[in-house]
Amino acid sequence: MRTYAPVIVFPFAFAVGVVGYNLESWTSDRQTPWKKSIIERREERRAEEGEDKEFVVPKTIFDRHSKKE
Numbered sequence: 001m002r003t004y005a006p007v008i009v010f011p012f013a014f015a016v017g018v019v020g021y022n023l024e025s026w027t028s029d030r031q032t033p034w035k036k037s038i039i040e041r042r043e044e045r046r047a048e049e050g051e052d053k054e055f056v057v058p059k060t061i062f063d064r065h066s067k068k069e
Contacts, residue, residue: 039057
């Protein structure tokens, strides 16, 4: 009996899984809300704060520290 248990249980488990998957897809919202990119949001915040400088991502950490004004 132990050798035939997977053959007997697998179809039942598969059917339960398919039904559960479909119920979840019908009841839940799978859409991810759209957001602006982090750089666009950062530029908007800087514009609101009054800085008119264009944001540039430094190529290295050394560029970031050397361009302070």
